[in-house]
Amino acid sequence: MTVKKITWKSLMLSCYKSQDISSSDPREKISKPCQFQRLSMSDVSDLSSPLSVDDLSTSLLGSNLHVFTFPELRLITHNFARCNLLGEGGFGPVYKGFIDDKLRPGLKPQPVAVKALDLDGLQGHREWLAEIIFLGQLRHPHLVKLIGYCYEEDNRLLVYEYMPRGSLENQLFRRYSATLPWSTRMTIALGAAKGLAFLHEADKPVIFRDFKSSNILLDTDYNCKLSDFGLAKDGPQGGETHVTTRVMGTQGYAAPEYIMTGHLTTMSDVYSFGVVLLELLTGKRSVDNSRPGREQSLVEWARPLLRDPKKLDRLIDARLEGQFSNRGAQKVAALAYKCLSHQPKLRPSMGDVVKILDSVQGFEDEFVGTFVYVVPDETDDSKEFFTKKDCGVEKHDLHTRGWRNRIKLPCSLVANAESPCNMSM
Structure with missing residues (x-):
C-alpha cells in the first residue's frame, strides 16, 4: 500500500471557497464554508519524531490554537503550585490557571486547565500530538475545547477550557x-x-x-x-x-x-x-x-x-x-x-x-417506591398492608415487589387515625 506523505506546511487551511460566478442559480453565488481535508494521524509520516512549534502552528493555522511559552504557563499556574493541582492521570498532572488578553491578545479572560506531559508516565509524545491533531481541528459542543499548547525542549503542555465540576x-x-x-x-x-x-x-x-x-x-x-x-x-x-x-x-x-x-x-x-x-x-x-x-x-x-x-x-x-x-x-x-x-x-x-x-429526556423524576401503612391483624397470623392511593385503600401481599421501600407505622398511630389519608408523613 502506498503511504501518502503530507508535510505540515502543505496543510494550511482556508476558510471559504470563492463564489462561482458562472453559476446560473443565484442561490449558488454566495460564499460557502469549504469542506477542507482534515489532518489525521496517518498523514504524519513519523509520529515519534519531535515537530517544531512553527510546523505545528502553520499546519493548524485555521484552528485558532495559541502557542504558549513555558514561562507564560508557569506564570498563569503560579509556578504550577500544588494548590492549583486539579488531578493527575496517565498523561500527567493537570493544573488550574487563568489567562487574559494581557497574556495573549484576543483571548478573553478565563480560567483554564493546563495539562503537562509526564515523560516518565504512561503516555508520551505521540499521545500529546494526537490531542493537538484531533482537538485542534474538531469543534463540537460536547468536545472539550483545546485553547493552545506549549512545546519547548522537554516541556509539552496542553491548555484547555476549564470545566468547574470536574469529571x-x-x-x-x-x-x-x-x-x-x-x-x-x-x-x-x-x-x-x-x-x-x-x-x-x-x-x-x-x-x-x-x-x-x-x-x-x-x-x-x-x-x-x-x-x-x-x-x-x-x-x-x-x-x-x-x-x-x-x-x-x-x-x-x-x-x-x-x-x-x-x-x-x-x-x-x-x-x-x-x-x-x-x-x-x-x-x-x-x-x-x-x-x-x-x-x-x-x-x-x-x-x-x-x-x-x-x-x-x-x-x-x-x-x-x-x-x-x-x-x-x-x-x-x-x-x-x-x-x-x-x-x-x-x-x-x-x-x-x-x-x-x-x-427519555424530560421524564420527570418520580418516586417509584410506594409509601405503605401497615395494619397488623391481631387475630390473624397472615399479615396484610394497605397502600394509600387517591384516598382509597388497596390490599396487597407482603411479598409484593418494592416492599423494602415501604414504611411500617406503629399500631398506635394507625388506631388514632380516622383514615389512612389523614396521616401525616
Missing part, C-alpha cells in the same frame, strides 16, 4: 456529596452520546478508544464534554472493516473483541458507552475489587439483570431513593443491554443511541 467519575462516585439526580444523569448521557456520534459520523471517522466516566467533564450546569484524546484513532478507511492496533484503554471499559483481537471499530466505543450508561444506572464503578466475587465486574454482574424489567429495582442506584422515571429507566436499561452485546454487529450506532436517549 463524571468524581461527581458520580464521590462519597460525601449529594447524588446526581436521574434527570441530570440522562442529560449527561445524551451529551456524551452526541459527542461520540459526532466523532463516528465525521468524514474521517474517529474512534475515541478510551471512553470512560473520568474522560467526561462537566461545566457548572452539568453540560458534558469529552476530553483526553491521547488514545484516539482514525477509523477504518475505504473498504476496511476495522483498525488493527495495540490494545490500550482502561480495564472494565474496553470491548471484549478488541481485547482479544486488537480489532478496533466504532462499535468498540459503543460498548464502552454501555459501561458508562450502566454506571449512571447503578451508581457503581465498572470495576471494584472490594465487591464480592462476580460483582467485582459491573458488566458481568448487571448485564443478565438488564433483560428483565422486574429486576430493575436491583440495578438502580439506591442513592436515588426511588426518585427516577420508571419508564425512562426501563428504556435506558434496554439500551445498555444492546450496547453491551458480545456481538459488535448487534450493538446500535451512536446515532441510534442519541435518538433513544433523546426520547
Whole structure:
C-alpha cells in the first residue's frame, strides 16, 4: 500500500471557497464554508519524531490554537503550585490557571486547565500530538475545547477550557456529596452520546478508544464534554472493516473483541458507552475489587439483570431513593443491554443511541417506591398492608415487589387515625 506523505506546511487551511460566478442559480453565488481535508494521524509520516512549534502552528493555522511559552504557563499556574493541582492521570498532572488578553491578545479572560506531559508516565509524545491533531481541528459542543499548547525542549503542555465540576467519575462516585439526580444523569448521557456520534459520523471517522466516566467533564450546569484524546484513532478507511492496533484503554471499559483481537471499530466505543450508561444506572464503578466475587465486574454482574424489567429495582442506584422515571429507566436499561452485546454487529450506532436517549429526556423524576401503612391483624397470623392511593385503600401481599421501600407505622398511630389519608408523613 502506498503511504501518502503530507508535510505540515502543505496543510494550511482556508476558510471559504470563492463564489462561482458562472453559476446560473443565484442561490449558488454566495460564499460557502469549504469542506477542507482534515489532518489525521496517518498523514504524519513519523509520529515519534519531535515537530517544531512553527510546523505545528502553520499546519493548524485555521484552528485558532495559541502557542504558549513555558514561562507564560508557569506564570498563569503560579509556578504550577500544588494548590492549583486539579488531578493527575496517565498523561500527567493537570493544573488550574487563568489567562487574559494581557497574556495573549484576543483571548478573553478565563480560567483554564493546563495539562503537562509526564515523560516518565504512561503516555508520551505521540499521545500529546494526537490531542493537538484531533482537538485542534474538531469543534463540537460536547468536545472539550483545546485553547493552545506549549512545546519547548522537554516541556509539552496542553491548555484547555476549564470545566468547574470536574469529571463524571468524581461527581458520580464521590462519597460525601449529594447524588446526581436521574434527570441530570440522562442529560449527561445524551451529551456524551452526541459527542461520540459526532466523532463516528465525521468524514474521517474517529474512534475515541478510551471512553470512560473520568474522560467526561462537566461545566457548572452539568453540560458534558469529552476530553483526553491521547488514545484516539482514525477509523477504518475505504473498504476496511476495522483498525488493527495495540490494545490500550482502561480495564472494565474496553470491548471484549478488541481485547482479544486488537480489532478496533466504532462499535468498540459503543460498548464502552454501555459501561458508562450502566454506571449512571447503578451508581457503581465498572470495576471494584472490594465487591464480592462476580460483582467485582459491573458488566458481568448487571448485564443478565438488564433483560428483565422486574429486576430493575436491583440495578438502580439506591442513592436515588426511588426518585427516577420508571419508564425512562426501563428504556435506558434496554439500551445498555444492546450496547453491551458480545456481538459488535448487534450493538446500535451512536446515532441510534442519541435518538433513544433523546426520547427519555424530560421524564420527570418520580418516586417509584410506594409509601405503605401497615395494619397488623391481631387475630390473624397472615399479615396484610394497605397502600394509600387517591384516598382509597388497596390490599396487597407482603411479598409484593418494592416492599423494602415501604414504611411500617406503629399500631398506635394507625388506631388514632380516622383514615389512612389523614396521616401525616
